Amino acid sequence: MAPATKNRGVSPRLVERLSLYRRVLQQAGAAGARATYSHELAAACRVSAVQVRRDLMTLGHSGSTTSGYEIQPLLSVIDAYLGDTGSVPVALVGIGHLGRAVLAFLCWRHPRFVPVAFDRDPRLTERVLDGVWCFPIDRMADAIREQHIRVGVVCVPAPEAQRVSEQLVTAGVTGILNFAPVTLFLPNHVFVETIDISVALEKVAFFTR
Amino acid sequence: MAPATKNRGVSPRLVERLSLYRRVLQQAGAAGARATYSHELAAACRVSAVQVRRDLMTLGHSGSTTSGYEIQPLLSVIDAYLGDTGSVPVALVGIGHLGRAVLAFLCWRHPRFVPVAFDRDPRLTERVLDGVWCFPIDRMADAIREQHIRVGVVCVPAPEAQRVSEQLVTAGVTGILNFAPVTLFLPNHVFVETIDISVALEKVAFFTR
DNA sequence: CTAACAGCGTTACTCGGTTCACAGCTGCCC
DNA sequence: GGGCAGCTGTGAACCGAGTAACGCTGTTAG
Incomplete structure (x- = not known):
């Protein structure tokens, strides 16, 4: 179940x-x-x-x-x-503060993962951030298919997370690291790891006493 | 052990x-x-x-x-x-992208937690971010003591995390949410929850195949 | 030389968390 | 009204992860 x-x-x-x-x-x-x-x-x-x-x-x-x-x-x-099979391309969706934090972390500290960034906001895209070119989100599916990207990172606000991750999956992604505080409903073959900052904070607050 | x-x-x-x-x-x-x-x-x-x-x-x-x-x-x-004992003050150290993401999240989505922000860089402090006043880090210990803050969030780069969290603990913090990819060595009475983005990504990459 | 020591490899066990299976209850439909 | 369907509550079984315990090997000190 x-x-x-x-x-x-x-x-x-x-x-x-x-x-x-x-x-x-x-x-x-x-x-x-x-x-x-x-x-x-x-x-x-x-x-x-x-x-x-x-x-x-x-x-x-x-x-x-x-x-x-x-x-x-x-x-x-x-x-x-x-399975250190060379470099792993990663689709990073959402270039808000969280997305940029992950982006910077990957570029500077984790060269094995090669991110490609996407965002809905045109003011954030069509430029280079931390050495990574940022695409508008309507280019996402094509880019994922072309580069055979299998791993996605979801840094978008909660209400968009489900839709964005569905797009990722239909484009070919089979593993998702999700930062949005929602539970994603995706096909069973997709591996989902959710990092829920809210829950983590509640936990700390609970055991702090 | x-x-x-x-x-x-x-x-x-x-x-x-x-x-x-x-x-x-x-x-x-x-x-x-x-x-x-x-x-x-x-x-x-x-x-x-x-x-x-x-x-x-x-x-x-x-x-x-x-x-x-x-x-x-x-x-x-x-x-x-x-233990919903009203609002919980939180000391947030490090106002880089990650820190600001957490800050914004707390302010807009989680009003129960009331953050106070600190950073070493004077260009980031002495101003308001997301409705929160940002202090220079040398004011941290005093602020924590004055406001009886028990929960800390560490968003600083890995090399500084140990030192910063020690400062938090000596100032009275007993629970830490740590985003730095290091293992913190702190007294046993301190509850530490580490969110290690690097490890999480590795896990996703592993199970994605 | 040999006896104490320190670290590794492995098996057996313990323990906590999750699930199974079933009893009890309540409303509904025929 | 009586059985059926669906839900909750819970003792018992199950499972897996972590740990303790022990034998083995090589090293060092007397």
Whole structure:
């Protein structure tokens, strides 16, 4: 009755942790480290050490008992598992403050994801933002089809989110990161991850006392 | 080893769902509905119907067999449970695009949360944004203490997040919503919720295939 | 040399959350 | 009026994620 996740047999939590591990390992590697212990990686991610070992076990990766895990090979394994198939084009809809925040973040900090931006407002489009050309939204479907874009990011106001995401899906997108505080109703084969700032704040407010 | 949650005996998932229920119920009520069935509420939140009933059971609320749950009383119960103690002041640090997005969202869509904004850059402060006065960051500790602010939102770049959140905590904040892609190390009594856009995107990219 | 130690890999278990299944109730239709 | 249909409430079963516990291996100190 809640089949929002066609998990492909993989736990989303595991993917989240692997993504965290990867980031920490990249930073550690850039800082000159060559190997890490499970408890170090665990502490850096607020996770238990056995959790790290178990996760790496499911990846089929083994470390050495003497110096822990070598960073570079481990990174390769994680990349392979997460499917690091080169750059990933992303359709970003909505260039308000939130959209621009995501845009800047992707361009400067996450070169793997290559965004293409769209907005309804003609005052925001037909120009370059953070090195990305912004299209009017009626060009969206064509652009998605031409570039075989599979991932969409929805940064539009709540009332437009459903319609925009439907357009994304009909154009070929199969995974959506949604920032609008609404639940999207889309075909089951589409993976939807909603980041609901409102709910998150309520949660913090609740546990803050 | 990962005691980041001092759950207070309550599951964070439950709080998230209650927050969703509340929003849906408010919208339904504004649309003129007077009562709703568990399966309707469930569908609107992408949850199973028994989950809804069970959640409401833990709240001690009962619906009627004939017409489901009356919206107004149910809203009251949820409000009471989530601790709707009037307005909640929020310290928002970092007025870049992300910060302004959160700011606008709070001011226009979520009047319960009353933000006060801070930034390091003097070009952004000493003025009004979205009806909120923006202070330079060296006024932050005083303002938090004076207004007894307990909730903080961190929208600063990753390298500054740790330092900023430490300042928030020493000034009296006990709950933080963190948007920076880093893991914060703070005293155990502080509740931290991290929204990691980078990880979320990786997850979508992974399950999109 | 060997004994203590530290870290990894793995299995068994625990625990919390979700779902199943069913009982009870109420209105409706024939 | 009696059965039927549909909803709620809830004890019990189920499931999966995380954890504890333990054996193994290599390292170090005495």
